[in-house]
Amino acid sequence: MTKKTLSLSKRGSTTPASEEGRKAPLRPGARGHIRPPQPRTGETKAAAPVVQPRSLSISGIQQFFAPSPRGLEQLLADELGAIGAGGVRVVDGGVAFSGDWSLVYKANLHSRIASRILWRLDERAYRNESDLFRMAGRIAWSELFDVHRTIKVSVTAQRSPLRSVDFAALKIKDAVCDVFRAATGERPSVDTAVPDVRLHLFLTDRVATLYMDTSGEPLFKRGHRVETVDAPLRENLAAGLLQLAGWHGQEALLDPMCGSGTFVLEAAGIALKRAPGRDRSFGFEKLAPFQVDVWQAIRAEARAQELTSLPYPIVGSDRDAMSLDAARSNVRAAGLESLVTLKLADVLDAEAPADSGCLIANPPYGVRLEDQEALANFYPHLGDALKRSFSGWRAYFFTGDLRLPKLIRLSASRRLPLYNGALECRLYEFQVVAGSNR
Known part of the structure; x- marks a missing residue:
């Protein structure tokens, strides 16, 4: 398509x-000029009937x-x-x-x-x-x-x-x-x-x-992101990955490579029962059929369902200080700074914030690490860190690097094919057991 x-x-x-x-129109015949299809020799172009x-x-x-x-x-x-x-x-x-x-x-x-x-x-x-x-x-x-x-x-x-x-x-x-x-x-x-x-x-x-x-701006634009990083994960994809991971706010969550905070922001919204469009405007508001009283009633009903506290911790960490600053700005803009914890830490040194929970991350696959050789050296250490600190947790990695399960030296319990834009990816699930590779 x-x-x-x-x-x-x-x-x-x-x-x-x-x-x-550009403001200047292209002259006929110039490269890029849009030419309407021309009638064949002997044909006359029929005018479209008035309807x-x-x-x-x-x-x-x-x-x-x-x-x-x-x-x-x-x-x-x-x-x-x-x-x-x-x-x-x-x-x-x-x-x-x-x-x-x-x-x-x-x-x-x-x-x-x-x-x-x-x-x-x-x-x-x-x-x-x-x-x-x-x-x-x-x-x-x-x-x-x-x-x-x-x-x-x-x-x-x-x-x-x-x-x-x-x-x-x-x-x-x-x-x-x-x-x-x-x-x-x-x-x-x-x-x-x-x-x-x-x-x-x-x-x-x-x-x-x-x-x-009827939406106007795409719906993955929730209305509270003020900072971003290179190749950020779109919010609707992150929300879908959280649901595929079986996370609905009833357990602890950690993203140890949080970047600008997409996973933790979406997770907090789910746990607090916040409507994802609560902080933005929509295209339908500019249309003649817009019924402002109906819309206000629907928004008020959604606000009434929101929670104000989280029963389980939601934590994001990243080793890059600039990425973590972006995450802090976005969490603050969403009014979640008192509910989401952000830390400057390397994923290999991450500690579990609870006895059990869901770890989810979008690890680098040739983007944030310099080359494939560096990734091949990184993944085994990631597997060791999971076994050392996250026994009893479910770990999910969304990546376009299909070598991850082999190199991380853990057995994936699920492999879900998905796409990040046009890029074919996988969501890998690992049930972490201490001291065992497979």
Whole structure:
């Protein structure tokens, strides 16, 4: 699957994604210039027929789709079902589901696994870009958001016969602007960096599906991260790994390679029953169907369920002082400095904060250690440290280095295939027993 986003810098002007941010339009024929498909010799380009836009009601059952990290789809399906989603269907890369409009608010607020919550506006067979233009032209966009809101169109295509997904995005944008101009005499501007309204077009070989993004910024952005480190783990992936590790806040937790604190922040949120979206805003707040009273009631209900103390310790440590400073800043921004313990320590010297619990880490795999030889020397010492200090604990390592179980000299009780973006990884589980290699 490939994903390309049309970049538009001004009303009515376009630049290809590789030139995002530049203001000057490219001249025809220049490298990167988006060329619409040209008619063959002897053909005439037919004008798209005018279609009367239709209103989309938010009453009744609506159709949604929530993309997620690959490998976590079933966890997401269970999560959505628990908050009232119906028609839950797992597909590769996400979950389709249905429900009333209030489910938009609940899913955005409560989902720890989803990347976005997309509202399905239309789905039709298509053969060319004109079909896409007609599909988008059928929707009364001025009833969904104000003309002064900025927009962005993204396209994901899988086996699509179209020659340019950028041109497909341009046709969707043109249709939206034409509908607005006919209804209001104005057209919305485009913002590729921080748009108010995001539209997503998904193309298969025969079917086009048009969604409106109700989340705005991706849901893994919880709203409290102020510092980061190189190659940080995304929050929704970390939350999924904690669930796969069977951790639900009823035992001690340690991340001995905590970096900027993603695991400990997600763990604390789970243990305190905090909704992951409690500290951020969402795209649906900028849409015309937004029901502020319903949203406030749902947020208030979520706040009422929160706990104020932790029955078990949550500890993060790292040998890198700059990473630990970033973790402290993030923990402080989340208001968790009195509940999460952070220490400057090497993983090989880590001590268990309780008699039993869950150790989880995203160890280096050729990124933070200089080379593969250094990793090969490091892993046996890691296995020794686990046996020495963590007898009775469950240890989980999420890594793209598939040599880890052999080199750590421990027998993995589970090996779960997952992905970190496009990188194939494994979540390895080790039941630690003192004084034994296997």
